[in-house]
Amino acid sequence: MNTPIVILNYKTYSESSGLNALKLANDLKSAAEESGITMVASPQAADIYRIKKETSVPIYAQHIDPISPGGHTGANLIETLVEAGIEGSLINHSEKRMQLADIDEVVQLCKKHDIVSCVCTNNINTSKAVASLNPDAVAVEPPELIGTGIPVSQAQPEVVEDTVNEVKQLNKNIKVLCGAGITNGDDMKAAMDLGADGVLLASGIIKAENPKDALLDLVSKL
Ligand code: G3P
Numbered sequence: 001m002n003t004p005i006v007i008l009n010y011k012t013y014s015e016s017s018g019l020n021a022l023k024l025a026n027d028l029k030s031a032a033e034e035s036g037i038t039m040v041a042s043p044q045a046a047d048i049y050r051i052k053k054e055t056s057v058p059i060y061a062q063h064i065d066p067i068s069p070g071g072h073t074g075a076n077l078i079e080t081l082v083e084a085g086i087e088g089s090l091i092n093h094s095e096k097r098m099q100l101a102d103i104d105e106v107v108q109l110c111k112k113h114d115i116v117s118c119v120c121t122n123n124i125n126t127s128k129a130v131a132s133l134n135p136d137a138v139a140v141e142p143p144e145l146i147g148t149g150i151p152v153s154q155a156q157p158e159v160v161e162d163t164v165n166e167v168k169q170l171n172k173n174i175k176v177l178c179g180a181g182i183t184n185g186d187d188m189k190a191a192m193d194l195g196a197d198g199v200l201l202a203s204g205i206i207k208a209e210n211p212k213d214a215l216l217d218l219v220s221k222l
Contacts, residue, residue: 001088001116001136001175002038004222005198006188006215007060008205009090009179010043016206021047022054024211029057031215037222038198039215042090045076052085060118061089063096066105078109088116090200091135094143100129107135118177120200124162127176131167137175138167139200145180147203151187152180157194164195183214189221 008028010016016024021043032039042060043051051059065075081089091106092098098106103119110117117135121127127138140163145152153160160178167176175197182188183204191199199218208214 001118001197003175003197004192004219005038005040005175005177006218007040007042007090007118007139007177007198007200008215009062009093009200009202010041010047010206011062011095011202012044013203013206017044018047022051024206025051025055025057025059027212027215029055031212031219032057035216035219037219040088045081045084048081048086049084058087059085060116061086062093064089064091064106064109066098066102066109078106078113078115082113082115086115088118088136090139091117091119092130093120094122094141094146103130104133107133110135118200120179121163124159124166127163128166128170131170131174134171135174137177137197138163139177139179141179141200143180148181149183149204150181151183151190152178153182153187153190153194153196153199155181157190160191160194160196168195183218185217185219185221188218192222 028039040058118137119130119135179200182201
C-alpha cells in the first residue's frame with residue numbers, strides 16, 4: 001500500500017452508484033494524477049468491473065465474505081472480485097460488521113490472493129485486536145462520527161493517535177488510517193500529523209458539489 005493514501009468508500013449513495021460510480025472514479029484518477037497522492041475507489045460490487053474496464057483507478061471491494069466457491073446465495077466471493085479487478089478490500093466496516101474469526105479468515109484470503117486487506121475498527125481496543133491478525137491496514141472510525149462531517153482527526157485526536165501507537169507497537173508494518181467526518185485539507189493534515197498513513201472517507205467527497213475539487217482540497221496541505 002502506497003502512503004499517504006486516500007480511500008473513498010462509495011457506500012450506496014446514489015451519487016456514487018452506477019454511472020455516477022464511474023464518473024467519481026475518473027475524478028479520483030485525475031485528482032491522484034494532479035496531486036501525486038494515491039487515491040483508491042471502493043465501489044459497490046456491481047460497479048467494480050465497469051470501473052476496472054474503463055479507468056485505471058485502484059479498486060478495493062467494500063466487503064468480502066469468508067467463503068469458498070459453492071452454495072452461498074447473495075455473497076461476495078473473493079475469486080470473482082479479484083477477477084473483476086480489485087486490488088484490495090475493506091473488511092468489517094461499521095456498516096457491515098463481522099465476527100473476529102470471520103475477519104481473520106478474510107484477511108487470510110486476501111493474503112492468499114495477494115490483495116490488500118484494510119480492516120475497519122470502531123475504537124482503540126478493536127484496532128489492537130485486529131492488528132494481531134496482521135492485515136495490511138487498520139482504519140479506525142468512531143461510528144458516532146460517520147456521516148456527520150465532524151472530523152475524527154480534530155474531534156477525537158486521541159483515538160487516532162492512540163490507535164497509531166498501539167497498532168504500530170504490535171506491528172510497525174501495518175498502515176493505520178482514520179475515517180469519519182473527514183472532509184477537507186485541514187482534516188487530512190490533522191490525521192497525518194497524528195501519525196496516520198491516510199484516510200478512509202465517504203460523504204464529504206461524494207456529496208460535494210465538485211468531488212474532484214474536494215479531493216484536491218483534501219490533499220492540498222500534505
Ligand atoms: O468508510 C468511510 C466512512 O465510514 C466515513 O464516512 O461519510 O463520515 O466520511 P464519512
